[in-house]
Amino acid sequence: MTIEVIRPGLLTSVQDLGRFGMQHFGVPVSGAMDGYALRVANRLAGNEYNAAALEVTLAGPVLEFLDDTLVALTGGDLEAAIDGKPLPMHRPVWVARGRRLSFGRCITGCRAYLAFGGGIDVAPVLGSRSTYVRAALGGLNGRALVAGDRIIVAGNTQAGSARASCSKLRDLPAFSRDGFAAPRWSVQVRTERLLLRPQRIRFVAGRHWEYLKAGVRAAFTSENFQVSASSDRMGYRLEGVRLESGERGEIHSEAVAFGTVQLPPDGNPIVLMADRQTIGGYPRLGEVASVDLPLLAQLKPGDALRFELIDLADAQELAHAQAVALEQIAASIEAGMSE
Amino acid sequence: MAVSSKGDLSFLPLGDRALLLEAGNTADPETVSRVRALADYLAQLHLPGVLDLVPALCTIGIHYDPEQWRDGSAARSPYELLVERIRTALPDPATLVSSEGHAREIPVCYEADCAADLPALARKLGLSRSQVIDIHSAVEYSVYMIGFAPGFAYLGPLDARLVLPRRKTPRTRVPAGSVAIANQYSGIYPGELPGGWHLIGRTPLRLFDPSRTQPSLLKAGDRVRFSPIDAAKFRRLQSEAQ
Structure with a gap:
């Protein structure tokens, strides 16, 4: 199955869950900014969590389906529509050949995930299909989509069963009338949590946290910060009260993680995101709890957030609860498909 | 913060999906080689759920999937x-020994077009250009870590006579293959990148x-020697490498 890119959108790229096992060669992990949304999209399309899908950012693309295709859209609500008719999110959707998918404004969040039944068929590079633009790795020729690109969807994978169980959707009158058909059920999403402002982002103290002045720690956990316009997939630059890192002596560069909050000399924290470098040399305030990374990834420039300190053990319990919830969603999708 | 140690080793969290194993707090060659030995040892343990081992100067970053490290009770994280x-x-x-690492010879053209910062750098250091080249290419370096960009190697120790802070204004584009120095390190830019190091070759x-099985030519622990070549040889080798 083939999808043609009519307009690429602001930044639309192929992403899976990331390129692990290569960080000791200096290769960033990359992968979806909102890994939770990608996992759900993939399950809805009958794929493994790690299948390659499109990450759509802020202003989405226009795509034309050259074949009947099973898709699923999750993440931020970017007003997706098939030839002008709103495309239902958080459920599998059969789209008829010849139809065009376009996007509008950001209603909630700023990143949507479009998975295709079977996953996007691009060759893995260093173990992953994720696009890392800075080093031109993975995805479609190592870059974001451009007009004229053709996205090939893998044919014969485990998604075959999902397609088979969903194929009756194609018999619905809607399929011929609207050009797409979807079940009534959908995965529940808590939109109000995405819209919370300032967004509440929990974090675990980093190795330099206790060396910072009490006033700096208090400011970081009580003031609002804004996502700056110069934020990207590599890092979110935050604006707000400037935080003084103070004299800490020499800091040796070392590993950083998705969500590490660095404090560069200008006093504006940077949260490292999917395309982060493998090591960093600035003082660290802490690491965002992984349970809240999907919420952070949906914040766009100008959005306000506030940090809340939690214990590591609590962060790991929250992450576990999220993993369990995801498994439950996956099971309910299976059930929905076999109906 | 929870810090536990074994001998000189300490562990500390790096968020809820990674941790740091610290082998010392000064970036001396002994610590760096201990880090490497530990990283080698950890790699061959093939611990479940460990996704990445990232050796740096004093620490190893251990990225893991916490779902693989649960004992059924919530008593221990x-x-x-x-x-x-x-x-x-x-x-x-x-008792740990690190593997020898590969010996790599890196041909370097130190001539004008390849060495944008060499004249100014030599002046600041009070050395002649050829003295800088001689000092830089005289010794064998150890690859301390790979980072900053895919395949970017931090090499050391750099001769004390060549130590200078980074440029005040970083370049937005440094040509691929640039050999540079800053602070106590020498490095090689693997691709066209922004950078603040002094370009000397x-x-x-x-x-x-x-497309290579080992995508980065250099690995932490490799030994590197720079051998000066002229501009003609640089161009010939460059066209061969394409």
Whole structure:
């Protein structure tokens, strides 16, 4: 199955869950900014969590389906529509050949995930299909989509069963009338949590946290910060009260993680995101709890957030609860498909 | 913060999906080689759920999937369970030996077009250009770590006579293969990148190639020697490397 890119959108790229096992060669992990949304999209399309899908950012693309295709859209609500008719999110959707998918404004969040039944068929590079633009790795020729690109969807994978169980959707009158058909059920999403402002982002103290002045720690956990316009997939630059890192002596560069909050000399924290470098040399305030990374990834420039300190053990319990919830969603999708 | 140690080793969390194993707090060659030995040892343990081992100067970043480190009770966190597992598995750090690493010879053209900062740098250091080249190419370096960009190697120790802070204004584009120095390190830019190091030469070798099994030419622990070549040889080797 083939999808043609009519307009690429602001930044639309192929992403899976990331390129692990290569960080000791200096290769960033990359992968979806909102890994939770990608996992759900993939399950809805009958794929493994790690299948390659499109990450759509802020202003989405226009795509034309050259074949009947099973898709699923999750993440931020970017007003997706098939030839002008709103495309239902958080459920599998059969789209008829010849139809065009376009996007509008950001209603909630700023990143949507479009998975295709079977996953996007691009060759893995260093173990992953994720696009890392800075080093031109993975995805479609190592870059974001451009007009004229053709996205090939893998044919014969485990998604075959999902397609088979969903194929009756194609018999619905809607399929011929609207050009797409979807079940009534959908995965529940808590939109109000995405819209919370300032967004509440929990974090675990980093190795330099206790060396910072009490006033700096208090400011970081009580003031609002804004996502700056110069934020990207590599890092979110935050604006707000400037935080003084103070004299800490020499800091040796070392590993950083998705969500590490660095404090560069200008006093504006940077949260490292999917395309982060493998090591960093600035003082660290802490690491965002992984349970809240999907919420952070949906914040766009100008959005306000506030940090809340939690214990590591609590962060790991929250992450576990999220993993369990995801498994439950996956099971309910299976059930929905076999109906 | 929870810091536990074994001998000179300490563990500390790096968020809820990674931790740092610290082998010392000064970036001396001894610590760096201990880090490398530990990283080698950890790699061959193939611990479940460990996704990446990232050796740096004093620490190893251990990225893991906490779902793989649960014991069914909530009494101990995945972090605590993994730290305990590593602590029991590691021998006395004094008995660890790091692998030799590969010896690599890196041809470098130190001539004008390849060495944008060499004249100014030599002036600041009170040395002649050829003295800088001689000092830089006289010794064998150790690859301390790979980072900053895919395949970017931090090499040391740099001769004290060449130590200078980074440029005040970083370049937005440094040509691929640029050999540079800053602070106590020498480095090689694997691709065209922004950068603030002083450019003193350029190698025609491809430092990073995703189609190779080992995409980065250099690995932590490798030994590197720079051999000066002239501009004609640089161009010839460069066209061969394409």
